[in-house]
Amino acid sequence: MKSHVDYSKLDDVELIALVACAEPDALAELYERYHRLVFGLALNAVADHAAAEEITLDVFTRVWEKSETYRAEQAKVTTWLLSLARHRTIDVLRHRHTRLERNLVRWGDVPDDAGFSRNGPEEVVELALRREQVRTAVAQLPAEQKEALALAYFKGYTHRQIAEILQEPLGTIKTRLRSAMQKLRQMLPDE
CATH class of the missing domain: 1.10.10.10 (Winged helix-like DNA-binding domain superfamily/Winged helix DNA-binding domain)
Structure with missing residues (x-):
């Protein structure tokens, strides 16, 4: 039987460690804490609500897949999340620019x-x-x-x-x- 953990009382580093152990409730708590921050950064950059939502989901999917790469001594969890969001947002903007260039006739x-x-x-x-x-x-x-x-x-x-x-x-x-x-x-x- 699984013991009940109050994820809201854990700090960010502890949550990331649990995410690395494939604990979905830990990811849910991180999402609850930071999805607005990630979404805000994305929306500010892409000015598209749907694209910002997709970026936010991509970032937290990446957290789930790559949480073992997080190093607390190198950056705070929020810094890491915003870095992931920034990189994903740049990818989306590059894709838009490439699409624009591909479709434009010189x-x-x-x-x-x-x-x-x-x-x-x-x-x-x-x-x-x-x-x-x-x-x-x-x-x-x-x-x-x-x-x-x-x-x-x-x-x-x-x-x-x-x-x-x-x-x-x-x-x-x-x-x-x-x-x-x-x-x-x-x-x-x-x-």
Whole structure:
């Protein structure tokens, strides 16, 4: 028969030692004490409630899996937890950045003759000038708007497909594209 332990009376180091012995109630007590702290750090960095919750769960899963690596002489438990949270948050942000980079078309990579027919040297100069104006205007848009424009106009995705790729609501994507087009209309002279 298992003896009853009041985990709330144990200090953090004792709890980590019990977690290392595969004691789930010790992990539950650590979670109760520190999940708000870990969640707050994650939410502040990623500004996304669901992602911050996932980071928090990942951190405490890591505590369960790696508690034997904790060294009390090197850091307090809170310092260790926040270090785990920081590293996991950086991983999430890197993944977001990589996804953004992967989906963005480099505006300089669009072929000079993409969709255009040329009749003479004047048109060539006119098109080159217009293309440069568009590139300059697009460069001034926020990254999220550039990403949505690239997926819609250079990769040919529908609004729904873009929403799935970016894991954003469809309405957000439509608003983002509409805002981007309005800004471009304001920045580019009428022809």
